[in-house]
Amino acid sequence: MxxxxxxxxxxxxxxHRSAVWEAIGQIVQAAPNATAPPQELAALWWALEARHMREYLAGQCSFAEHHRRRLRSFLPALGEPVPQSPRLLDAWITDRYLTAFEESWxxxxxxxxxxxxxxxxxxxxxxxxxxxxxxxxxxxxxxxxxxxxxxxxxxxxxxxxxxxxxxxxxxxxxxxxxxxxxxxxxxxxxxxxxxxxxxxxxxxxxxxxxxxxxxxxxxxxxxxxxxxxxxxxxxxxxxxxxx
Known part of the structure; x- marks a missing residue:
């Protein structure tokens, strides 16, 4: 033994995967100015998560910053402006994504x-x-x-x-x-x-x-x-x- x-x-x-897709699915379905179909936007979010998570694991950024980097790349595709303030990026992650993500665990x-x-x-x-x-x-x-x-x-x-x-x-x-x-x-x-x-x-x-x-x-x-x-x-x- x-x-x-x-x-x-x-x-x-x-x-984890189902929770991510549920949370980001809610976001992209409600995006009136999106530049791509919902399925493509969800796939983009998933790819960005993998990319910036690798950076976090390599010690290149904090966990919070890995979220910010993901969001800076994602918001233009969602048709939304990119906040310059880390505080506003953090607020978007918390209010728009993490709440739905955690509810979907x-x-x-x-x-x-x-x-x-x-x-x-x-x-x-x-x-x-x-x-x-x-x-x-x-x-x-x-x-x-x-x-x-x-x-x-x-x-x-x-x-x-x-x-x-x-x-x-x-x-x-x-x-x-x-x-x-x-x-x-x-x-x-x-x-x-x-x-x-x-x-x-x-x-x-x-x-x-x-x-x-x-x-x-x-x-x-x-x-x-x-x-x-x-x-x-x-x-x-x-x-x-x-x-």
Missing amino acids: ADVVFFDLDGTLVD QTYPDVRPCLENLKRLPRGPRLAVLTNGDPGQQRAKLARFGLLEYFEAVLTPTELGAAKPAAYTTACRWMRTDPAQAVNVGDMLESDANAAVFAGLTGIWLDRGIDFVTGGPSPTADKTVLRIERLTDLPDHLSHTNV
């Missing part, structure tokens, strides 16, 4: 049953969340659904000083465990499963049937990848492995 199981958060515990139905079953395992593993997101926002998601109590730690680049995949080794040190005794579970084949294996952990790919980035079908994995389709498959999987 593993000593520690790390869980990714977005796309694994909480349906949902956990996947297999999350709580999985965590409850892990808690009941004899000599079960310690659990932690390992996410590249903002610590305040990620803890708020877990608190919303009463999930914080299941985890010994919620680890982000703020605590670890690095994002995944570099964070895997640091996260193991934080949890006082050896990578060989740790498991990482997440919905991203490369960054959650393959990168964890490269760092010496056991990587388990949660294949939810959709590519988190593109929204298309899941990528194809070779037969060496440990794969599950539901988090409720995880407790039994751990019970039958030598990790």
Whole structure:
């Protein structure tokens, strides 16, 4: 049995993609001066999120600034003027986007049953969340659904000083465990499963049937990848492995 199981958060515990599309969908549908159809505008927002999130994770800007950069690029396509003041940009994000985004958060139905079953395992593993997101926002998601109590730690680049995949080794040190005794579970084949294996952990790919980035079908994995389709498959999987 593993000593520690790390869980990714977005796309694994909480349906981040659906929340983004719901929130930005409301905005673009109500934009009378938009320069493109709603679907194109939503796709632009998603692409800008990925671009500026990478900048945040690389330490090139704060979490708030990554939102501002996204908005500066997006507002012209929405047909709206771009405020020069960071305060006004922050207000737009809070009032127009974050409120709807947070209201749209949902956990996947297999999350709580999985965590409850892990808690009941004899000599079960310690659990932690390992996410590249903002610590305040990620803890708020877990608190919303009463999930914080299941985890010994919620680890982000703020605590670890690095994002995944570099964070895997640091996260193991934080949890006082050896990578060989740790498991990482997440919905991203490369960054959650393959990168964890490269760092010496056991990587388990949660294949939810959709590519988190593109929204298309899941990528194809070779037969060496440990794969599950539901988090409720995880407790039994751990019970039958030598990790």
